[in-house]
Amino acid sequence: MDNLQIIQSKIYEIRGQKVMLDFDLAELYGIETKVLKQAVKRNLKRFPSDFMFELTKEEFGNLRSQFVTSNKRGGTRYMPFAFTEQGVAMLSSILNSEVAIEINISIIRAFIAMRLLISNTPISHVDELKNELKELKEYIEDVFTDQNDINEDTRIQLELINQTLAELQVKNREFKERKRIGYKLPGYEEESKK
Numbered sequence: 001m002d003n004l005q006i007i008q009s010k011i012y013e014i015r016g017q018k019v020m021l022d023f024d025l026a027e028l029y030g031i032e033t034k035v036l037k038q039a040v041k042r043n044l045k046r047f048p049s050d051f052m053f054e055l056t057k058e059e060f061g062n063l064r065s066q067f068v069t070s071n072k073r074g075g076t077r078y079m080p081f082a083f084t085e086q087g088v089a090m091l092s093s094i095l096n097s098e099v100a101i102e103i104n105i106s107i108i109r110a111f112i113a114m115r116l117l118i119s120n121t122p123i124s125h126v127d128e129l130k131n132e133l134k135e136l137k138e139y140i141e142d143v144f145t146d147q148n149d150i151n152e153d154t155r156i157q158l159e160l161i162n163q164t165l166a167e168l169q170v171k172n173r174e175f176k177e178r179k180r181i182g183y184k185l186p187g188y189e190e191e192s193k194k
Contacts, residue, residue, distance in 0.1 A: 051087035
């Protein structure tokens, strides 16, 4: 996984915004999370609510279920800070190290790449999928209509067959009850009684 993919895997959507969490940023910068938080707290005026916000316990709990390794992030006393793209850019001004500057450039590029990917989804593909879905829906409706027609036709045919069989049974009874006409063979009445 290249650097851009690693960074993109650490971008989450919370409160309808793409954000990165303080412990992921600290790991990328090669510093402890508490050092990053202290630097932010010393410069709170630089981080309005659209740049950074603290997660609620519920948000962190929901997000935590997505983490692959929870033992690394277990036992958090304070809820993590979530930084928007602008907040990450502001971090570079308070973490004045070469690593922080390089990482911030990569993070900003990751945010831009994600934004471009989302905004440049080819509309033709979406339209193609809509058309294919519409055609599939029509096909399924036709199949069910044909199936119902077959069932109705089959039901009518079975009724006709049953009616014909009933008529044949009635005629068969009438035929057996009639007296035989013509020459009687000796012993015929005895055989027919058996």
